[in-house]
Amino acid sequence: MASFKTIKCGSICQMVILVLALVAGAAILTVGLVMNSKYSPKGQQQPLVIRLNSFRVSDLNVSNSVSGANWDATLLFGNRHQVFEISIQTFETFVCYNHQDALSCALVEPLHLGPKKQKLVHISFNATGCGGGEQPFIEDIVLKQIKRDGDNGTLHVGLMLHLQVTFKKGPWSWVYELNPLCSGLDVRFMSGAGVGMITGDDPRPCSVPLLH
The missing domain is CATH 2.60.40 (Immunoglobulin-like)
Structure with missing residues (x-):
């Protein structure tokens, strides 16, 4: 029984880590796109x-x-x-x-x-x-x-x-x-x-x- 609970807890932890990683990746990508759009030389006067x-x-x-x-x-x-x-x-x-x-x-x-x-x-x-x-x-x-x-x-x-x-x-x-x-x-x-x-x-x- 303890072994089953341990396996279940491990699976849940792995899922939580995966979700957090996906959220973090999406956040980084979003920040990158916003920064690129905001600070890119594109659309500005040619430097x-x-x-x-x-x-x-x-x-x-x-x-x-x-x-x-x-x-x-x-x-x-x-x-x-x-x-x-x-x-x-x-x-x-x-x-x-x-x-x-x-x-x-x-x-x-x-x-x-x-x-x-x-x-x-x-x-x-x-x-x-x-x-x-x-x-x-x-x-x-x-x-x-x-x-x-x-x-x-x-x-x-x-x-x-x-x-x-x-x-x-x-x-x-x-x-x-x-x-x-x-x-x-x-x-x-x-x-x-x-x-x-x-x-x-x-x-x-x-x-x-x-x-x-």
Whole structure:
């Protein structure tokens, strides 16, 4: 009889522990969802700001190929939020023609931005910019278009960035994949020198997608 009571008591205790564990788990999940909804950067003004400070190209031979060109850009990364910390993993950046055809690429080291902080980053695009000596393949039709634009003295390009961004606030963090774009870059060439710089005002804002 005592053994039966002991078994019954043990079963009830196990059930109580299981119920308490389920309640605690539900409470933790609810708190997490509330905190995520309340403090998440989603739906707020984009904390990450990117501005293009300078952009130039050298050794560009539009009559032959653009693979030997050296592109240089200086970007300002800023965190305008007073609380969030922003971390960006190692990322790829592309010089693009017509917003879609990549001409050159570069790998950029990770960076961290504290609240209300900013950092200048210099990016060099060259024959080994993406590592392993590999650069984007450029179709013949694109090369012909580039040559036509180069003969007119101005090349229309843009910068595309592929970022994995972590926003951190205390013990909470949110990770997003973002593809900012610095578009409308008109590179004007010095006659016969293969050297060009962007025209217009500097610095200029880049488009950073809102967080969804």
